[in-house]
Amino acid sequence: MGIMGFLRDRMGKILAISIGFSLLAFIIGEVVRSGGSFFRDDRDLLGEVSGEKISYTDFNKKVDQNSAQFRQQSGQGALSPQITSYVQETTWNQLVAQTVLQKEVDNLGLQVGTDETKSMVSGNEPNPQIVQAFADPKTGQLDRSRLNNFLNQLPTLSPEIKQQWSDFITQMIEAKLQEKYVSLVTNSLYVNTLEAKDDYQNKNRLANFKYAVLNYSSIPDNKVTPTDADYQAYYDEHKAEFKNQQELRSFDFITFNAAPSSADSAGIKKQADKIAGDFKTTTNDSLFVQINAETKSAISYKHKGQLGDPKLDSVMFNASKGFVYGPYLSNGSYKIAKLVDSHVEADSVKAKHILIDEKTIGHEKALARADSLKKLIDGGASFADLAKKFSIDGSAAKGGELGTFARGAMVGPFEDAAFNGKKGDIKIVSTQFGVHIIQIEDQKGSSKVAKVAIVDVPLKASSATQTVVYSKAQGFLGSLTKDNFDEEVKKIGLKKQTAADVNGVAVSVPGVNSARDLVRWAFSAAKGDFSDKVYIEGNQYIVAHLTQIKPKGILSLDDVKKQIQPMVLNQVKGKALTDKLQSALNGASTIDQVAQKAGVTVNPIQNMVFANPVIPGSSAEYKLIGTVFGSQPNKLSKPIAGTQGAYVFVLDSFTNPAPMTDAVREKQQLGQAMMQRADSQIFEALKDKANVKDYRAKFL
Known part of the structure; x- marks a missing residue:
């Protein structure tokens, strides 16, 4: 009895402790499984x-x-x-x-x-x-x-x-x-006199020199084998250039194309022929379009050249009301067009309006108010004063003035009322924005317009065709193992495509216009994974293989090795070519002798400025031109490995500019350039400091 009484007295505490341990275990399990914090709701954290x-x-x-x-x-x-x-x-x-x-x-x-x-x-x-x-x-x-x-x-x-x-x-x-x-x-930015003087010199001091160059292209790439140390040296020297602002991923993919077969096309043509026959007899063209068209667009009056297809322009503006044209092929669809109406009307209308808000008072009351206001206007009341008092449109402050507009500027019902009336008319019309009182102030020009209803029937693969192609894609996916993607692609004879450096919110990749689902998969997969399913985009059935993940921050050497290969090759070539030039320098006293030994010609350069270090006919050579402006005349330089090749030069002379007379103006020019860069640089610096974490890839 003593034990039973003890348990009864303490059962509540025992249950609470037991439940607590169970709940804690559940929490820990959820944290481990989700990788997030149970106590912080990460599900909404973008x-x-x-x-x-x-x-x-x-x-x-x-x-x-x-x-x-x-x-x-x-x-x-x-x-x-x-x-x-x-x-x-x-x-x-x-x-x-x-x-x-x-x-x-x-x-x-x-x-x-x-x-x-x-x-x-x-x-x-x-x-x-x-x-x-x-x-x-x-x-x-x-x-x-x-x-x-x-x-x-x-x-x-x-x-x-x-x-x-x-x-x-x-x-x-x-x-x-x-x-x-x-x-x-x-306001804390400042340009001092020394900076202004340096900038003036850099833009106006001229250098005249001669150079000889051994281009990197003189050594074929396949004759050069960079070592790991070469890659490491280049990477260490340029590491700051490899900072990734956001995570990027690359994947290879192949596409199985489920284009319509000849039987599919014939079936769709037959369907379009039947629609064309029904289109001729229907009495409700708008409803017919809404029911039968793939693209359900409003039917409105348009000028010649606005029908979207030159074929229609040449036919519809010379046809009679009710004429049906087609089926005809256009942009991957069979189309059938029907002339609903045509007439001559003004090219432009000048009008003003009062917009009554029906969302607040309801459609019937809005119509009643519009009718009352129209009677006041007909009786001589000022349209402008009533617009300022009752209109909810932004034009109210201008007395409802809308200015002059052509077809296509306004919504359909408003437009029809304005163009189908005549100067001086006051009309009441409803649109999705509310109830309008329109006064037509003027109409200019005249030309023919046509109202054409169009039904489009897309050329799509049949379910049978899609099933066959999907089965092929699914079979390919089923044949994949961790390392055989390229091998299996070769077996089926399809072309492998690559989506390189894709960010987490990309909506398309080369060859796939709507790739959001595919990108979302790529940002949830591990390197080496192939897609968890066949992704479908229109007629494309896609299987992908994730090949690379570049994390945010400084990229590793492995991540950039392929990217820096051309530069590393040039760096290795540069060592060989500078050695060759050094041999040519031994015993030589002139640039012509060096060039002759190296088997190249001497190139003269006149009036080079430090601020624009571009070799005519070549590219920017910062290292070369920087060395030129720091050298002494008539002295052969040491070999320099530049951007396009290895150089040796001799400085002939400098042409110094006139002394700077207006330091204030130079400071102002430098200061203005600094200010123009400041806005974006300030924000980028703050953003970098803020440690922005972007999780959009899992949401969008």
């Missing part, structure tokens, strides 16, 4: 800058904002993988720059106060972006009445516009803080 974490969630929000801004500015809908990659890279650089600079700004206590912010918006010298946004179209100068109207209306505007304005102010403040920090650094 990167680190000076110890500050950048989360994938925050990064993604910023990418979405920048993508939306890009789409708005470019007028594009869906962004291509390449544009998406560009936006992601730009966003990452923004976040890194902000984090790095914010840390410096905080350490220095730099601030942009409320009064300073107000001054940047509406002070005597407002920010240039404010001036650009609220400029008078005629003068290009800031229109303060427009700016003040906007600021007064800001509390009543939509949440989207308020957020855009808040983001703009935040970016303006960040730019100002960066400007202050850069100014602190650049």
